[in-house]
Amino acid sequence: MxxxxxxxxxxxxxxxxxxxxxxxxxxxxxxxxxxxxxxxxxxxxxxxxxxxxxxxxxxxxxxxxxxxxxxxxxxxxxxxxxxxxxxxxxxxxxxxxxxxxxxxxxxxxxxxxxxxxxxxxxxxxxxxxxxxxxQPLVPDLLRDHPAFQVHASAYRNPGQLPPGAVLVVGGGASGAQIADELHRAGRRVFLSIGQHTRMPRRYRGQDLTWWFGALRLFDMTAEQRGPIRVNPSITGAYGGYTIDFRRFAADGITLLGRVLAARDGVLEIAPGLAESLATGDAYYAGFLDMLDAHVEQHGLHLPADPAVRNVLADPPSVTEPVRRLDLGKEDIHAVVWATGYSxxxxxxxxxxxxxxxxxxxxxxxxxxxxxxxxxxxxxxxxxxxxxxxxxxxxxxxxxxxxxxx
CATH class of the missing domain: 3.50.50.60 (FAD/NAD(P)-binding domain)
Incomplete structure (x- = not known):
């Protein structure tokens, strides 16, 4: 040829x-x-x-x-x-x-x-x-376990999963949206999260995208982005709202730390869930401070929005974190891996x-x-x-x- x-x-x-x-x-x-x-x-x-x-x-x-x-x-x-x-x-x-x-x-x-x-x-x-x-990244932790497992790229809807509770691994945008969708569909949901960054969907009457444009953050280079390299947990689902994992927990989703290991259907969960939430809160508060400083510096007439800074109390899954999760005992028959790509x-x-x-x-x-x-x-x-x-x-x-x- x-x-x-x-x-x-x-x-x-x-x-x-x-x-x-x-x-x-x-x-x-x-x-x-x-x-x-x-x-x-x-x-x-x-x-x-x-x-x-x-x-x-x-x-x-x-x-x-x-x-x-x-x-x-x-x-x-x-x-x-x-x-x-x-x-x-x-x-x-x-x-x-x-x-x-x-x-x-x-x-x-x-x-x-x-x-x-x-x-x-x-x-x-x-x-x-x-x-x-x-290339979807799926940990090899549950390779031999009979639970239905799917990466976020192959997840379609709650009806795709077998009956029972669902474990969603990953607290990025995909994991948060999927966990919320499953919860709203009436599923019992466990959500495993690690380091994450929180940002407001809207603040002082403007969408996050508007703020990124106003502060020229879209022009940020790789050298300027700083040590935090995880993507923010944001969503446009259900009209768009600020993702708050404490709110997820208050609504009935069980929060977990990072999954470390698995044996015979029992997962070992890392400590540090409270610290992860605190780090996300600190990033969130610092970001709002930056937006307020921009408003003051440029004399913008944007309404104050103090409610956005409210922090919910830590839920029981944070104050008494789960360290071992038995999939069988918790009736978990499906795992969604929202663990990213390479x-x-x-x-x-x-x-x-x-x-x-x-x-x-x-x-x-x-x-x-x-x-x-x-x-x-x-x-x-x-x-x-x-x-x-x-x-x-x-x-x-x-x-x-x-x-x-």
């Missing part, structure tokens, strides 16, 4: 790959986008039914393409985001092939060789836009990964001339992996590619 040749190859047909295509088109650069499945596949098949986007409708956009909505302050469903990305693809008409997976990327005589499921492509430039959520760039046969497998780059530009990354968290700034931020990085990479020509 003859080798196909193209100037620039974009690998990945999600939001990052499509935006990259748009920026390349604007500069007249011939290119091809390859997508292993369908456009925005992870939005289609790796999100649960009740998921709500974490950013209000008014803030959702792609380059030259705003999100259509009837309520600016509402939060979109995953299906609405898919429809939006599909509409953007129709708007830009990218040269894309779906159902084609790149199994290996290596050096070629004129740049790079991409070995694909339907042939081989040679390209002078390659942009890897496969996203940060590639990247998988093992198919890249080039020296662009560090010892942990993470790509090495500066603003998306790798040390291998002509090889780029797009759509990763903190690629250049905080908003690099967001729908509204990927366009800026794509423009920089497109200019870099144009300059190479």
């Amino acid at each position: 003859p080798i196909e040749r193209i100037d620039t190859l974009v690998i990945g047909g999600g939001q990052a790959g499509l935006v990259m295509s748009y920026r390349l088109k604007q500069r007249g650069i011939m290119h091809l986008v390859l997508e292993r499945a369908r456009i925005a596949e992870r939005w289609r098949s790796e999100r649960w039914d009740g998921l709500k986007f974490q950013f209000p409708n008014w803030s959702v956009q792609l380059p030259d393409f705003a999100f259509p909505h009837s309520d600016p302050d509402a939060f979109a469903t995953s299906g609405e985001i898919v429809t939006f990305i599909d509409a953007f693809a129709e708007f830009i008409a990218p040269p894309i092939r779906c159902g084609v997976e790149v199994t290996r990327l290596k050096r070629g005589n004129a740049g790079f060789i991409a070995e694909c499921t339907d042939g081989t492509i040679e390209a002078s430039n390659v942009v890897i836009a496969t996203g940060p959520y590639q 990247v998988d760039f093992s198919w890249i046969d080039l020296p662009v990964r560090d010892h942990s497998g993470e790509p090495v780059h500066r603003g998306g530009v790798s040390e291998v001339p002509g090889l780029y990354f797009l759509g990763l968290p903190y690629l250049s700034k905080l908003y690099s992996a967001f729908l509204s931020g990927v366009g800026d990085d794509a423009a920089v990479l497109a200019d870099h590619i144009a300059a190479r020509r």
